[in-house]
Amino acid sequence: MTGTGTGPPEVATGVDADAAAEVDADVCVVGGGPAGAALALALVRLGLRTALLERAPDGLRPFRGESLSPDAVWHLDRLGVLDRLAPEALTVRGLEVADAGRTVLSVPFADFPHAHRFPLELPQPRLLAVLAEAAAEHPGFLPLPRWTVTGLLREGGRTVGVRAATPGGEGLVRARLTAAADGRHSPTRRLAGLPAATTPLRRDVLWLRLPQVWSEPAYRIRIRGDRHAVLLPDSGGTVRVGFNLPKGGLRELRAQGVAALLERLDQLAPELSGVAGQQIGDWSDTALLDIFSTVVPTWWQPGLVLLGDAAHTLSPVLGQGVHHALADAAALAPLAAAALHDGGPAALDAALAGYQRRRQPAVARSRALQARQERLFTWASPPAAALRRTVYRALDAAAPLRRRVLEPVYFADQLSAQEEDQP
Structure with a gap:
């Protein structure tokens, strides 16, 4: 299936997204940006029935994530x-x-x-459309455009899905895992009561x-x-x-x-x-x-997990937002799928904790790199500006130094994969 639209394609799923409904899924993904769309695709490829909720009707996000x-x-x-x-x-x-x-x-x-x-x-709407098109080639994909989360469903201290406003009234999605990928202001994070420290x-x-x-x-x-x-x-x-x-x-x-x-x-x-x-x-x-920058100490609670900007809002310096959104999805999907296929609630909780342990250090490194670059940009006095130029010229003159500084910015995941593949 191919398409050229800016939003997810219309897909025959047995669910009328414009009508109030109760949907059963293995995973409910809230937010159809890069993190949510990539996670939904990764999960359906692993055989999980996955609902993807996106409140924006067309996916348009000007000046973001290209x-x-x-x-x-x-x-x-x-x-x-x-x-x-x-x-x-x-x-x-x-x-x-x-x-x-x-x-x-x-x-x-x-x-x-x-x-x-x-x-x-690449314009972000086209990226999102292609991720949705690829997910739609799998029978477990349930796109729910224009569904806006209004509450969490709880049972026995666990999140077991969401309550949502739909074009046809109130809808419910029941799922063993709810993944919040709904952006830097994350309503789902707020509904879950997960604390976040935001620094302008x-x-x-x-x-x-x-x-x-x-x-x-x-x-x-x-x-x-x-x-x-x-x-x-x-x-x-x-x-x-x-x-x-x-x-x-x-x-x-x-x-x-x-x-x-x-x-x-x-x-x-x-x-x-x-x-x-x-x-x-x-x-x-x-x-x-x-x-602003947002640090979320805990990215999960029983039955619910955060990813992308909902888990860690970075500044736009060095273009790290989409990278970390995709990296979160890539790390979370196999861990969650293994637990959902073969384990119970305890296995799923362990998988969510493992996902945060794996991803949090990489996010922290990017945040520290961004902070250093931000400070370098703001040096204003003539001596400080001269020192800044000296730093950049030193990088320009020495290819090994340039590689050492820039590889952690642009190639950290590929480097890690190479190290894991080495005997």
Whole structure:
């Protein structure tokens, strides 16, 4: 089955998603983003009847999740969908950092010795559609679009499913495992009472799209003083521009008018100045992303587990969100499937605890890397900025050092798999 829509395809499942219903499944996945859709596909491939609830009718998420790191690409290959996605994706060849108008770091991804070495850029709705199409080829897939969780079903201290608002009234999904992949604000996490510590970071990101002006697809970071912008190409011939702003700084910038935004763009990326003046007419052509980090000490409780942003919200630095969503799904699915096929509640609880033990250190490493990079971007005094440029130039000059620093960012999962395969 193939399709070109932005949301999950219509699939004959015996369940009318637009009518109130009671659905029985092995697993109820809440949230149809990358984590939830990948988990649903992995579970149905392992023979589990899996319901996937997604409250958004079309899967559209502007300025989110278009970057697929090399490890994310590797996970998609293991899920069997990369061949469907690659023809529509843009292959990113390198990473460039310019500071004070001069290139201080240039990283060709071709230099890394891994099977999947290049990031891909793909609109998230298409990624979600392909994951759903692949899941729909298995008889156990139960897509439930426009179902919004309103409560958890509990029996004997365990979660045994969810209560949901549907287009036709109240619906129930009964399942031995409920997996919450419903984003960084996770209503399911809140309903479960799992504590989370949210820390606002010192900046927000203002996003806009402009026509692509570079011939070589690369991630570009532009720094000047304590200001920086990320420039991300996409498969549609445009570039996503993300400006860092002080937390709450959009109000001050808007008070200065669109001209102030264009001036900032001219300082950081003068190549885009001409097209920016033609494309950006008012603030409706931009989107603000509130940046915060969420640490969830415990990712599970009997019968329920968190994954993706619901378990660990990271900043957008280094493009780690989709990677960790897919990595969570890849780690959770075989552990949960083994317990659901062959064990009882105690085995399932042990599997959920094992999943958190496996994934939590990788998330912590990414969070620490992001924090270090964030601090580097904000060094503003002339001596600090000079030191920052020295750091980047040292990486640029030494390929072994560059590999040592960047492999944990982009290739950690492939490295781990190689180590596990060694006798």
